Structures are given as structure tokens and as C-alpha cells.
Amino acid sequence: MTTLALRRTPLRRLGDLARADVLAAVGLVVLVLIVLAALLAPWIAPYPDDGGAATHPAEALLPPGGDHWFGTDQVGRDVLSRVLFGARTSLFIAAAVLVVAAVAGVALGVVAGYAGGWARDVIMRITDVFLAFPALLLSLALAVVLQPSVTTVVVAIAVTWWPWYARLTASVAASVGRRGYIDAARCLGVPAPLIIVRHVLPNSLTPVLVQLSLDGGGVILTAAALSYLGLGAHEPTAEWGLMVEQGQTLFTTDWWVVTFPGLAILVTAFAFNVLGEGLRASLDPHRRPR
Amino acid sequence: MTRSNPPDPSGLDEPSPSARTPGAGPGVRPGASPDSGGPGGRLCAEAVTLAYGRTTVVHEVGLTVEEGGVGLVGESGSGKTTLARALLGLLAPRSGRITYGGRDLAAMRRGERAGFRGAVQPVFQDGSDALDPRMRLGSSIAEALAAHHRLDRAARRARVAELLTDVGLDPELAARRPHEVSGGQRQRAAIARALAVEPRVLVLDEPTSALDVTVQARVLDLLEDLRAGRGLTYLLITHNLAVVDRLCRTCHVMFAGRVVESGPARELLTRPAHPYTLALRDAVPRIGGAPPRAAGRTDAVPAAEGCAFRLRCPLAVDRCRTQAPAPRPVQGRVVACHRAEEVLAGAARK
Numbered sequence: 001m002t003t004l005a006l007r008r009t010p011l012r013r014l015g016d017l018a019r020a021d022v023l024a025a026v027g028l029v030v031l032v033l034i035v036l037a038a039l040l041a042p043w044i045a046p047y048p049d050d051g052g053a054a055t056h057p058a059e060a061l062l063p064p065g066g067d068h069w070f071g072t073d074q075v076g077r078d079v080l081s082r083v084l085f086g087a088r089t090s091l092f093i094a095a096a097v098l099v100v101a102a103v104a105g106v107a108l109g110v111v112a113g114y115a116g117g118w119a120r121d122v123i124m125r126i127t128d129v130f131l132a133f134p135a136l137l138l139s140l141a142l143a144v145v146l147q148p149s150v151t152t153v154v155v156a157i158a159v160t161w162w163p164w165y166a167r168l169t170a171s172v173a174a175s176v177g178r179r180g181y182i183d184a185a186r187c188l189g190v191p192a193p194l195i196i197v198r199h200v201l202p203n204s205l206t207p208v209l210v211q212l213s214l215d216g217g218g219v220i221l222t223a224a225a226l227s228y229l230g231l232g233a234h235e236p237t238a239e240w241g242l243m244v245e246q247g248q249t250l251f252t253t254d255w256w257v258v259t260f261p262g263l264a265i266l267v268t269a270f271a272f273n274v275l276g277e278g279l280r281a282s283l284d285p286h287r288r289p290r
Numbered sequence: 291m292t293r294s295n296p297p298d299p300s301g302l303d304e305p306s307p308s309a310r311t312p313g314a315g316p317g318v319r320p321g322a323s324p325d326s327g328g329p330g331g332r333l334c335a336e337a338v339t340l341a342y343g344r345t346t347v348v349h350e351v352g353l354t355v356e357e358g359g360v361g362l363v364g365e366s367g368s369g370k371t372t373l374a375r376a377l378l379g380l381l382a383p384r385s386g387r388i389t390y391g392g393r394d395l396a397a398m399r400r401g402e403r404a405g406f407r408g409a410v411q412p413v414f415q416d417g418s419d420a421l422d423p424r425m426r427l428g429s430s431i432a433e434a435l436a437a438h439h440r441l442d443r444a445a446r447r448a449r450v451a452e453l454l455t456d457v458g459l460d461p462e463l464a465a466r467r468p469h470e471v472s473g474g475q476r477q478r479a480a481i482a483r484a485l486a487v488e489p490r491v492l493v494l495d496e497p498t499s500a501l502d503v504t505v506q507a508r509v510l511d512l513l514e515d516l517r518a519g520r521g522l523t524y525l526l527i528t529h530n531l532a533v534v535d536r537l538c539r540t541c542h543v544m545f546a547g548r549v550v551e552s553g554p555a556r557e558l559l560t561r562p563a564h565p566y567t568l569a570l571r572d573a574v575p576r577i578g579g580a581p582p583r584a585a586g587r588t589d590a591v592p593a594a595e596g597c598a599f600r601l602r603c604p605l606a607v608d609r610c611r612t613q614a615p616a617p618r619p620v621q622g623r624v625v626a627c628h629r630a631e632e633v634l635a636g637a638a639r640k
Contacts, residue, residue, distance in 0.1 A: 179419055180414040180415075180416065180419035180420035180421075181419065181420055181421055181422040181423075181430075183375070183378075183380055183412065183414070183420075184412060184414070184420050184421075184480070184483065184484075185433070186379075186380060187378050187379070187380065187407060187410070187411055187412050188407060188411075188433070188434050188437040188438070188483075188487065189403070189404050189407035189408070189437050189438070190433065190437055198422075198433070199422050202424050203422070203423070203424060
């Protein structure tokens with residue numbers, strides 16, 4: 001069952017996983033809902049204009065109720081609408097960071113792992129330099145230097161994230177490189193770049209996929225932290241970290257302004273993590289069947 | 291993608307495999323004729339020393355893959371697989387050289403090297419490791435075809451079906467992935483991939499060790515048929531002496547990275563002249579026979595000085611401790627043992 005699951009297509013694999021692991025299935029469903037909410041925000045948000053710069057001073061800080069399920073913020077914008085629009089920002093950042101980090105990291109890692117020798121030494125020493133800095137500190141430093149914006153957040157986080165992918169991929173690619181089918185391809189005279197693309201890369205990707213799903217939550221948290229510190233998204237962009245920052249002083253009197261975006265961060269990060277854990281467990285050949 | 295290799299040496303797009311002489315393209319081997327041993331020339335190891343990092347695994351081994359088949363036997367860790375990797379050009383010798391058709395592998399230019407690649411192919415022990423788990427069997431074979439021939443899609447597909455049939459597989463299996471077929475079928479598919487480039491020499495590294503006994507027998511039949519039908523030369527690496535007897539005319543016995551005995555396979559296996567060969571032979575269990583004897587004290591590590599085998603050797607004397615035995619001719623074979631004559635006379639047997 002487990003060994004079979006290894007060889008299924010990713011979609012079938014997700015299906016198997018959902019049946020085997022309830023928590024991971026919940027994570028998957030929640031993520032799908034969040035993605036849908038993000039995509040459909042302009043249509044499902046009760047007050048689409050409130051996702052941007054609209055102000056309604058007369059309706060400021062209304063508590064949750066029939067017209068505003070999540071209440072309204074300091075300038076009278078519907079918090080539910082802003083949470084929905086915030087999903088767009090957060091998921092975009094997460095996707096952009098992970099794509100940039102994974103593409104860069106996997107490309108360098110697969111070359112380092114397969115080639116070995118000086119190529120590996122050079123690439124791995126560079127990743128070591130990046131990994132030597134605390135990730136958030138490096139992101140902060142970069143974000144301070146650049147103009148605060150969503151792009152800044154993406155760049156700042158991706159820079160600290162790719163080395164992990166490089167290191168992971170390098171170790172997997174090194175072990176794939178010792179497999180018989182790689183030797184067979186070399187004996188056929190298949191050029192090295194083709195061996196990497198055709199054999200090493202496809203056989204090294206599984207752990208990367210697991211890592212991607214595990215990292216989704218971390219990126220969203222980091223992005224929220226940067227925005228919270230005023231280094232990322234800024235008004236009037238709806239972004240969960242920024243909303244928490246703006247609402248925190250009101251927590252004792254108007255709790256809803258900070259609570260709902262905070263919950264959104266929590267739920268999304270949690271969903272990524274349980275899905276990632278589930279994927280990891282289902283792909284771990286040493287796991288005992290449950 | 292299919293063009294990344296040097297053009298067919300015949301200079302024609304016509305894919306007739308028989309028209310192809312590996313390594314004989316224009317500018318590939320200027321003037322020189324192959325030094326015998328078939329049209330592709332001979333595969334030789336000349337005083338080859340191989341090492342991983344600081345660990346020397348093979349010490350100055352010489353070996354020629356001759357017609358009639360060459361067996362390379364020895365226990366795990368004796369260096370036989372490492373030597374095979376070097377002969378396949380997968381591992382550069384620390385010293386000495388690997389030659390094909392008299393040309394040093396390390397000195398070969400691109401075209402020549404492609405000729406070598408097309409002439410010497412491996413078959414590994416485990417088909418599930420030797421075939422990319424994500425590729426359909428047909429694609430793996432097609433990749434081999436694409437590496438050395440320019441064929442269009444339809445021709446390639448037909449050739450894949452032909453190769454599968456040649457190794458006794460249903461062409462329908464081309465659409466399966468390695469884990470969807472049996473171990474014997476995987477091994478046949480791996481053989482088909484090796485044959486796709488029309489090689490002269492197959493390096494068989496424990497080709498049947500991962501298979502059931504009945505499947506082993508059928509794969510051996512296949513290997514015999516293919517050799518007869520295609521004029522292949524085998525280098526067979528194994529610890530199964532019966533397989534050597536069946537497929538090889540010559541046999542080399544390796545111990546601790548050195549060849550300790552070489553000679554005609556049948557003679558060497560029936561009347562060993564080196565105590566290690568004898569021990570290897572007597573370690574094989576036989577139905578109804580005496581219980582097998584371990585090949586000496588197998589827990590003893592190879593000795594660093596003198597004869598490497600002396601700590602496991604029932605005949606070891608003082609001389610074995612001080613003086614490493616040089617290979618010398620003894621009754622039609624080459625043996626590295628001070629007491630080979632006595633072994634032949636039956637001294638090691640009680």
C-alpha cells in the first residue's frame with residue numbers, strides 16, 4: 001500500500017492520503033477552501049470595496065453582527081471582506097516565495113548533488129553562508145533595505161528559503177545519482193544535463209513536494225511578521241499581518257479587528273502543516289501501516 | 291534530443307544495426323586496425339588500481355575480456371564490481387589504464403568515446419535499480435536507441451517491440467513501469483536496453499543473483515542464446531561459480547582487490563590452484579553432499595603484509611607472512627600463491 005502510493009500520480013496520491021489520514025484530509029479541504037476564497041474574493045466578499053481603500057467613518061468599529069459577521073475596523077471597513085482579500089495577498093506571497101525558492105534551490109541542489117566534486121562544494125558553501133544567518137533576521141535586513149511592498153516580502157523571504165531546498169535536493173540527488181539507472185544512462189552516453197533533467201530531477205522531487213507543503217505555513221507566518229513590523233504590505237492592501245498590527249491596540253475594546261485576521265493566519269498555517277505532515281508520513285517508507 | 295550524439299558512424303541515416311561497426315566511424319580510429327578480438331576490439335584492464343578516496347579497492351589488476359566469456363568471481367568486497375565500473379568507464383583508474391581496441395579510455399575523444407559507449411554495455415544485478423522507476427520500460431529502451439541511432443517515432447517503437455521480443459518479453463510490456471512487472475521481466479527489459487545499442491561486450495554484474503532459481507535458469511538460457519545469436523562477449527561478475535562454468539571460458543578469482551588466480555574456467559573450478567578458489571568452491575552447498583565449508587575464517591580481515599589471504603588460509607606458512615606471492619604461471623593458469631603446486635596436489639583437502 002505504502003510502496004504503491006509512492007508510485008502513484010500526485011493526484012491519486014492525495015486521494016489515498018485523504019482516506020488514510022483524516023487530519024491531513026482536513027488540512028487539504030481547508031486549504032482548498034482558502035484558495036477558493038482567495039480566488040473568488042471579489043465576488044463572495046460582502047463589501048468588495050472594503051478590500052481596498054474605502055472608508056466608512058460612520059460604521060467604524062462595529063462589533064460582529066448581521067451586516068458585518070466579523071465586525072468593522074477603525075475606518076469602518078468590513079473585516080470579513082478584508083480577511084477574504086487578505087487571503088489573496090498571503091497566498092500570493094506564499095506561492096511566489098515557494099516557487100522562487102524551490103526553483104532556485106532545486107536547480108542548484110540537483111546540480112550540486114549529481115555533479116559532486118567542486119561544483120557541490122561551491123554551491124553548498126554558498127548555501128551555508130545563507131543558512132548561517134537567522135532566517136527572520138536576514139529577511140528583516142533585506143526588507144529594511146528595500147521599499148516596503150509585497151514584492152519586497154517575496155524577495156526577502158525567498159532569499160532565506162532557497163538554501164533549504166538546495167540542501168534537501170542536493171542530498172536526495174546525490175543518492176539518486178548512485179542508482180543503477182543513472183549508471184546505465186551514463187553507459188549509454190546520455191549527456192549529463194539530459195541525465196539530470198530526465199532521471200535525477202524527477203526522482204528527487206518527492207521530498208521537495210513534502211517540504212513545499214510543510215513550508216507554506218512558515219512562509220505565511222513570516223510574511224505576516226514582516227508586514228506586522230511595517231516592512232511588507234502597507235495600507236490600503238489587505239494583508240493579515242498588517243491587519244493584526246493595526247488592530248492590536250484595540251484588542252481589549254474591539255477584539256474582532258485583530259482576532260479574525262489572526263485566526264486566518266493560524267488556520268492557514270495549521271492547514272499547511274497538517275497536510276505536509278500527512279504527506280511526509282504517507283511517503284515515509286519506514287512508517288508502519290496504521 | 292535524439293541528436294545530441296555523434297552521427298551514426300556509417301554516415302547514413304539508415305538504421306540497419308548490422309551496418310554499424312562501433313568505433314569505426316570517420317576520424318574515430320585513424321588508420322589503426324583493432325588488435326583482434328572481434329570487430330570492436332578488446333576490452334582490457336592494464337595494471338589498474340582503483341580507489342574511493344583514500345581506500346584502495348583494486349590493486350594493479352590486469353584482465354582482458356576475451357571471446358568465449360570471462361568470469362570474475364570473489365566474495366563481497368573483493369573489488370569485482372568496482373573493477374566492472376572502471377571497465378564500463380564509470381570510474382577513472384587511480385593508476386593503470388582501461389583500453390578498448392587498444393585505445394586508452396581516458397584519452398578517447400568524443401567520437402571514440404561514443405563508439406565505446408555503443409560497444410560496451412552493462413547489465414546490473416537488480417532490474418528495479420537499473421531501470422528508472424518513473425519510466426515505462428519502452429521509454430527506457432527508446433532512450434538507449436535514441437542515444438546511438440537516429441530513428442523516427444514509429445521506427446523506434448517498432449525497434450522497441452523487436453528488442454522486447456528478442457529477450458522473450460511481450461511487446462505489450464513496453465507500456466508498463468518497472469514495478470508493474472516481475473523481477474525476471476525487469477531483468478529481461480534491462481538486457482533489452484543494453485542490446486538496443488548493438489554492443490559487442492556485455493558487462494554482467496550479478497545478472498541473476500536477485501532472481502528466483504527457476505527464473506535464473508531462464509535468464510541464463512537467454513544470455514546463452516543472445517551470445518550465440520549476436521556474437522556478444524561477456525564479462526560476468528558473480529559469486530555463483532556454476533554460472534561462470536556455464537557462460538565463461540576464462541575465469542579470474544579476486545580476493546581483497548587482487549586477482550589471485552586466473553585460467554580456463556572449467557579447470558580452475560574443478561581443480562583450484564589457489565586456496566581461496568578452493569575455499570570458494572567448497573563453500574557452495576550441494577544437495578546430498580557434505581555440508582558446505584565456510585571459505586576459510588571469513589571473519590579475518592585481509593592481511594596488510596605478506597599474502598592478503600594468509601589469515602584465512604589453511605596452508606599459510608612463515609613465508610606467506612613475510613612475502614606477498616607474485617602471480618606466476620602454474621599448470622596452464624596464473625596463480626598468486628607460494629604453495630599452488632601443493633594445492634593442486636590436494637594438500638588443502640584432508
